[in-house]
Amino acid sequence: MPDDALIVFTPSGRRGRFALGTPVLTAARALGVDIDSVCGGRAICGRCQVEPSVGSFAKHGIESRAEHLGETSKAEAFYDSKRGIKAGRRLSCQAVIQGDLVIDVPADSQVHKQVVRKRAEVRDIEMDPAIRLHYVEVEEPDMHKPSGDLERLLQALKTQWGLEDLDECDLRTLQWLQMALRQGEWKVTVAVHRGKRITAIWPGFHDRAYGLAIDVGSTTIAAHLCDLSSGAVVASAGIMNPQIRFGEDLMSRVSYVMMNPGGEVEMTAAVRQATNTLIAQVADEANVNPSEILNAVFVGNPIMHHLLIGIDPTELGGAPFALATNSGMTLWAGELEMAINPDARVYILPCIAGHVGADTAGVILSEGPHWSDEIRLIVDVGTNAEIVLGNKDRLLAASSPTGPAFEGAQISGGQRAAPGAIERVRIDPETLEPRFKVIGSELWSDEAGFAEETARTGITGICGSGIIEVLGEMYLSGVLMGDGTIDGSAAARSPRVMADGRTFSYLLHDGEPEIRITQNDVRAIQLAKAALYAGARLLMDKLGVETVDRVVLAGAFGSHIDVKYAMVLGMIPDCDLEKVHAAGNAAGTGARIALLNQKGRDEIERVVRTIEKIETAVEPRFQEHFVEAMGIPHSTAPTPNLAEAVTLPERKAGNGAAAPEGVNAEPRRRRRRREAAPPAP
């Protein structure tokens, strides 16, 4: 009988011969196989579970049997009785090699496990959090070899965990260190930040560590509480940004600071307080003690970024829009008055330029255009639209002053996306009768039960996605002309089109309130969409491309609109509709990536340094593109699928409209536009 055995680990495929009696975890480490452990092989944490693959493996020449893993140890049985081990699995720190084996390391036993993302076009997140927990047994003090408790702890972490660079400790941890060591009878768990510094300590074994990914938006603050071991989101919530009382949009908040000395202090206090309310909410929901939240990552636009950190945003209110800093930052939670562990480290993603913030950096980290061969256009629409264009070779970014029309502001019947708001619209191209859906109901307005379902909220207005659809439908049904004029002659077809002073309007809902689409509403959307399109087009010029391979719409607006209508209206450049995606809150996802993977922080800092920042305000071509983009486009090259797509599948039989005449007729860039100066940047 041989005194060693061949071991093959899957999925890595790493293999080696080991002496009989070697613990599987030891073999795995010797081969560099990724197996998690907090307790360091003491059958306490249960993280190192493996599963023998039983059978003949001809290609390895192995007859792999479960009994080749030896008897269950007492410690393993104890763990199983307390916390349970899945059938077929073993603790690799206890299982001992007794013969040839193929051993599978399940994903949940890997440190660097993948957190799978649903969208095919983005990369999964590899777990590599900045905070790691390590359980250690520390040598007791000895009068003959005096050394500090901290120094013996650091030595134990070096020896037992190979943490060679670890040589620092936070003051609060140091203050509590001696008691923790003695309460834990010289066994403690420490939290280590980036392999360098101890930031927390618990007596005995502790395996709960959480992190927060927070997106501070002008309107909403959103937080995800994540388990730093599994990467799972254990709670999510959002809260209104209370700074709204100082001004609806960003510029009015900057104005508030300019007009009210000390206003920045009030606003910083407001956003920090709201963040703390939100944190309490998610922690409570997940039953997590805030002291177990050991890491946090923030994203936000430049003004939110500065106000959160406590920097007066006045400089961002006017040219040259100078950021205080455009680097990523690591601070203490205590410095930001966050109601989590005060020694939690807080990472804030880098801003890109005065108008392009850490939120856009988050979008980039989430969407990964810097990994892509194809040219991607990423658009995050809010009060401004942040636009990123490029691929792994070159990335450009700009902000375009769309104004708040897409969010329902500046629109006569406009409102935020909230229950009661019209969000979907269809217009019968013959009768011009509309039907619509409102937020809070699954029914169309012409379906039975709609009135009952909407009775509670009423029909209160129209939100951004509703506006995009109604304009698209008005255009497709001939009510709206290519230059954005509501066609008065359509009044002959339906009383819904009616004179409104010297222009015309379309009556979408004859209720209380009455919801009308006026000529001014159309103009507001035209200005906004022209700004968005012009920004994208400017970056395409700079990059030297005429088309993009993929379009990603980030943010809430991007998630709610139907991209078909966005393309009908010419908000975004032509692209195969199959290659246009909504990415949801990609900024928040970017924050979550930076939370779960410390190398993501280095990655985004590196990428941000290489991004070419384009300031639309000083680019003459932006103005030209803006003027050109005011009309509703007729593509030169028809966008694949668009004609087909607007033959809307939900439409009832008989209503199927062909693409309106002329949709492919006139080259867009050769047409003359008549209207509109661009909005002031």
Place this chain on the structure above:
Amino acid sequence: MPDDALIVFTPSGRRGRFALGTPVLTAARALGVDIDSVCGGRAICGRCQVEPSVGSFAKHGIESRAEHLGETSKAEAFYDSKRGIKAGRRLSCQAVIQGDLVIDVPADSQVHKQVVRKRAEVRDIEMDPAIRLHYVEVEEPDMHKPSGDLERLLQALKTQWGLEDLDECDLRTLQWLQMALRQGEWKVTVAVHRGKRITAIWPGFHDRAYGLAIDVGSTTIAAHLCDLSSGAVVASAGIMNPQIRFGEDLMSRVSYVMMNPGGEVEMTAAVRQATNTLIAQVADEANVNPSEILNAVFVGNPIMHHLLIGIDPTELGGAPFALATNSGMTLWAGELEMAINPDARVYILPCIAGHVGADTAGVILSEGPHWSDEIRLIVDVGTNAEIVLGNKDRLLAASSPTGPAFEGAQISGGQRAAPGAIERVRIDPETLEPRFKVIGSELWSDEAGFAEETARTGITGICGSGIIEVLGEMYLSGVLMGDGTIDGSAAARSPRVMADGRTFSYLLHDGEPEIRITQNDVRAIQLAKAALYAGARLLMDKLGVETVDRVVLAGAFGSHIDVKYAMVLGMIPDCDLEKVHAAGNAAGTGARIALLNQKGRDEIERVVRTIEKIETAVEPRFQEHFVEAMGIPHSTAPTPNLAEAVTLPERKAGNGAAAPEGVNAEPRRRRRRREAAPPAP
């Protein structure tokens, strides 16, 4: 006429040829000549002054003339008119090479100037503070090349000052950065900590930076406020440690914590508050704004060290005397609630062992035994005596439990060194009549005017140095026997020796209060001095030496006692009296060195790691030495100078006593001692 010139800088001797028209500062930098500058060559700071040496320098082949430095520039003349340039000097950033020159860089123009110390046996301090000020001109923001204000500042510091490793900035500085840059019209001065991190910023030019060296003693807290450019001490003060209300000595303070949960918090608050009172006092005295204090260094014994930092000292109250940490530490002033610039960095010297603290590390840094060829014994006497022995090859350290007798406690007429305390004593060997001096008067008690001079304070007791002297004199006049017994037969010679129960005492002062030296007093001092001697002797054993080359007495007690008497009593091992020094508050000096020279911090941390720590409590030989050291020694080999020295020069003619009979008769280590168990450690 040649187009270049030969320049020789003194005192460095560096030389080179430079094109005519080269500024002297540029030439100096090219040669690596050390010239200070805060403004970076803009004739603002005046730090870079040099002085041409005029005349023929045959060895260099140079005819050096003042006019070879060119005309005084406008900027230089302006500086001269505002702040004055010493006659004969020039600003090296403005003076331009016009011919051969010998140029002297005066000490006060050097960055790394030497701060001269008076004692010959210690090294001068080379200025190299952890905090440096740098004036820079920062590029204005540009929309075409967006970058943060911080990043442009860092770039300017790289370009203008070569600060390649500088890449961090404190949050408070970042919050104020944009305003500082604009107020200063893109010219600012920054404070940089260890070349790595910006910790303060001022608009325009700023050249005031101060630091604190603080010694937190059990009884007294002492602070020196230093100018971080010149190294000068601009104010010094001391304050009682208010922790005294929790217990006179260290162990009673630890007991207080053990008995009163939360007592450590009270004591931490007390010492921090007292430190802040002291800081306010020195800052006020030197007219320095506390926000300009940008660095601080602390030393203290282990218990003071832990309490200052906010660590419960309970573990230091009993074996194994475990320190929370024995490393040097850098904290923020804000973390220690210090009332200076909250972003000032606070460096705390490393502790050596549970009984040997950062104060001893300071003593070592000051006295530099690790640089010495000769074997040095360094003793710092307080409630415990810290003892360091060795040289550049090997250093040992221990603490010896002397108890508070040397400080006047446990002595019937004892008191702290304060006005009214007897500090010097002489006894006429024939009549046994004493004369003495008291603190607060320069007169001896038998001189005219003594009564008047001491009328205000009275004669209130005897302090440590007085006790040492009176015992030494009692021994030398035959009142005290070698075993420490007060000789009853001496009562026949003078009524000052009298029966006192079953033993005898010596009446030193027949006043109100009466001051007597009792047999118990002698025993208390014997115990203390035996502990001190035994500790030193133990380290000598460990080092394998029979004699030491030099003895340094650090601390207040060491400064006040007359070393001759210390040697007569056998407090310290034999040593040539010429080589016994008092070092004053060497711990505080060590703190000042670490403040003024950042490499001193690395140095002491390195040295402390190599020190062999000896725990007297667990060394059987300590007990043996202790018992042996109880008697008053008769040296085998007479200590050079001692016999001569005790023929005290101040003594009046006719009183000159020879060394007492038998002083050299009996080998000390062969004698049997009869008394005394050692004090509990």
